[in-house]
Amino acid sequence: MGGAVYEIYPRTFYDSNGDGIGDIAGIIDKLPYLEDLGIRTIWLTPFYPHGGVDGGYDIRNHKDVDPEFGSIEDIKRLIEQAHNLGIKVMVDFVPNHTSNKHEWFAQSCDDPEGQFGNYYIWVDPKKRGPNDPKMPENVVGGDRLVGMPEEYTVPNNWTSIFSISEREKLKKQYGGTIPEGVKVPAVTAWVWHPGRRQFYLAEFTKEQPSLQWANPTVRKAQTDVLHFWFDLGVDGARIDVLNHILKDPELKDEEPVPDGEYDPNNDNPHDQKTQKYMVSYKPVLKLYIPQIQAVADKYPDRSIQFVHEDWITALKGDMSGDQISKLRPELDTAFNLARLLQTNKEGWRAAIHKRLLDLYHLAFFTDPDLIGGIPNEVASSHDVDRVVTRLGWHASRAAALIMLTAPGTPYIYQGEEGGFPNVRYEDIPLRMRRDADMGLRDGERCPMMWSRRKNAGFSDAPAANLWLPVDPNYLELNLEDQAKDPCSFYSLYRALLHTRNSSEELSHGGYNPMETDHQDVLAFGRSHPEERRQYITVVNFSEKEVEVAILNAKQNLARIAISSETVLTEDRSKVIRLDQGRIKLKPYEALLLEPVA
Numbered sequence: 373m374g375g376a377v378y379e380i381y382p383r384t385f386y387d388s389n390g391d392g393i394g395d396i397a398g399i400i401d402k403l404p405y406l407e408d409l410g411i412r413t414i415w416l417t418p419f420y421p422h423g424g425v426d427g428g429y430d431i432r433n434h435k436d437v438d439p440e441f442g443s444i445e446d447i448k449r450l451i452e453q454a455h456n457l458g459i460k461v462m463v464d465f466v467p468n469h470t471s472n473k474h475e476w477f478a479q480s481c482d483d484p485e486g487q488f489g490n491y492y493i494w495v496d497p498k499k500r501g502p503n504d505p506k507m508p509e510n511v512v513g514g515d516r517l518v519g520m521p522e523e524y525t526v527p528n529n530w531t532s533i534f535s536i537s538e539r540e541k542l543k544k545q546y547g548g549t550i551p552e553g554v555k556v557p558a559v560t561a562w563v564w565h566p567g568r569r570q571f572y573l574a575e576f577t578k579e580q581p582s583l584q585w586a587n588p589t590v591r592k593a594q595t596d597v598l599h600f601w602f603d604l605g606v607d608g609a610r611i612d613v614l615n616h617i618l619k620d621p622e623l624k625d626e627e628p629v630p631d632g633e634y635d636p637n638n639d640n641p642h643d644q645k646t647q648k649y650m651v652s653y654k655p656v657l658k659l660y661i662p663q664i665q666a667v668a669d670k671y672p673d674r675s676i677q678f679v680h681e682d683w684i685t686a687l688k689g690d691m692s693g694d695q696i697s698k699l700r701p702e703l704d705t706a707f708n709l710a711r712l713l714q715t716n717k718e719g720w721r722a723a724i725h726k727r728l729l730d731l732y733h734l735a736f737f738t739d740p741d742l743i744g745g746i747p748n749e750v751a752s753s754h755d756v757d758r759v760v761t762r763l764g765w766h767a768s769r770a771a772a773l774i775m776l777t778a779p780g781t782p783y784i785y786q787g788e789e790g791g792f793p794n795v796r797y798e799d800i801p802l803r804m805r806r807d808a809d810m811g812l813r814d815g816e817r818c819p820m821m822w823s824r825r826k827n828a829g830f831s832d833a834p835a836a837n838l839w840l841p842v843d844p845n846y847l848e849l850n851l852e853d854q855a856k857d858p859c860s861f862y863s864l865y866r867a868l869l870h871t872r873n874s875s876e877e878l879s880h881g882g883y884n885p886m887e888t889d890h891q892d893v894l895a896f897g898r899s900h901p902e903e904r905r906q907y908i909t910v911v912n913f914s915e916k917e918v919e920v921a922i923l924n925a926k927q928n929l930a931r932i933a934i935s936s937e938t939v940l941t942e943d944r945s946k947v948i949r950l951d952q953g954r955i956k957l958k959p960y961e962a963l964l965l966e967p968v969a
């Protein structure tokens with residue numbers, strides 16, 4: 373793909389018609405901004421007709437645009453105008469589930485024997501014996517089992533990824549803090565359907581039934597969706613929760629996560645970390661991904677790209693075992709989520725990030741299965757707290773410098789370039805909370821802050837009509853003002869992107885692990901193997917000022933090109949002797965050193 377990808381969450385990017393909701397025409401209006409920032413590809417999260425429960429990931433019709441965002445004509449215009457500016461367009465492909473309002477699901481419910489009868493994962497109920505427990509241990513029905521006859525129980529202990537509501541209920545029950553030793557139950561992944569007198573599987577909300585990927589007709593229907601968008605001119609797809617698409621056909625029980633090993637973001641005894649049985653991973657790689665890849669092969673004169681969301685590999689702790697990127701490295705990559713998971717206060721250690729960067733990026737130059745592949749870096753998305761909220765102001769500027777000087781494709785989430793923090797949960801009025809997951813992801817999805825104008829320049833609508841509220845701090849944080857400040861977050865991103873885009877070494881060069889003489893300082897180099905000069909990224913992970921020597925630089929002389937703290941540096945003209953001198957770094961500062969000709 374080449375260059376940085378910018379993730380757009382259309383609802384809160386830019387509202388062109390004043391109804392309070394961002395739209396496709398709004399994205400078109402902002403293309404020149406993105407081009408000027410140095411973006412080479414945009415990825416749009418779902419803009420399809422949806423059921424309104426999971427930020428668009430509950431699709432009602434895969435081949436259309438929800439009227440609140442615009443029309444197919446608008447998308448065609450967006451593709452054309454983006455292409456005119458040299459910007460590629462990626463869409464979100466959601467293979468695992470649909471909305472329960474999708475025509476396929478309606479037909480599947482009405483006619484079990486019909487064409488769509490086996491489109492979803494339907495399971496007959498089990499009768500429990502007199503001594504059998506009503507529900508598996510630590511699993512509750514929530515509002516999913518309404519109408520289920522007393523003598524039945526769910527098919528197994530699989531649980532919904534969105535079980536956070538149970539934690540919130542318990543918090544209320546205990547007046548704010550859940551006492552130690554009280555386990556938070558998870559909600560079953562099964563939903564009782566009184567009409568079919570069967571359960572259907574729904575690992576996210578109950579309104580998102582999981583498709584039966586073992587059914588070849590489903591696979592064909594879903595790959596047709598990709599054809600539809602590629603025929604329209606789209607250049608690639610981000611593939612949603614790929615690690616979920618195939619379930620264990622034997623429906624074996626999941627092992628609960630051992631105490632103390634829960635995902636801290638999802639205090640749930642059956643979180644994704646150990647979903648061993650729910651997910652049958654290998655067949656996905658062997659049978660299903662090739663079918664997705666075959667779609668790209670129909671467009672031999674285009675360089676179509678796929679990027680896959682695979683939490684299973686990421687949660688194992690590093691991406692060196694990433695199997696997806698090895699299938700056809702020039703076509704598929706998995707998001708490098710392992711480092712994202714350490715981009716927080718606890719994980720911000722030089723040793724942790726050195727290990728992850730070295731393992732991952734070197735593999736793309738040394739592992740024969742990965743050579744020719746495209747590594748990536750990603751620090752935030754519409755699913756995780758914003759990076760400033762996780763790391764604080766200074767370290768997140770350093771994180772940006774690492775991401776934008778490492779090899780491969782950087783993925784920037786809208787507003788990351790402005791250093792926007794999450795809007796605080798307390799600042800989102802109850803009536804405005806949108807996220808299926810108890811509003812917990814709303815904070816990172818609040819509107820872009822473009823200017824000092826009303827609603828931060830996001831929309832002309834009355835504030836009460838906005839999809840989500842604007843950060844009350846927009847007068848300090850907006851992008852228009854930041855553009856005038858050479859040291860702002862925005863100026864840092866823009867400088868890094870422009871430097872990267874104009875440097876062959878930073879765009880396509882190799883990755884050189886480097887050593888320093890300070891345990892809190894990480895360094896890596898970027899150069900082609902035959903070259904004797906390199907760009908060097910050097911990062912102070914500590915809150916103290918440090919002086920450090922880089923031990924294995926290729927060249928002796930360098931100059932500071934960009935500082936994460938000040939962007940432009942007064943030292944720009946000063947030549948540093950890497951073989952003799954020591955480099956001074958402010959607390960949490962990262963520097964990009966450029967070779968001296």
Ligand code: NOJ
Pocket residue numbers: 426427429430576612613754755
């Ligand atoms: C991953 C998406 O990024 C997230 O926003 C969504 O809730 C889940 N997939 C379920 O579709």
Ligand code: CA
Pocket residue numbers: 387388389390391392393394395440
């Ligand atoms: Ca609008």
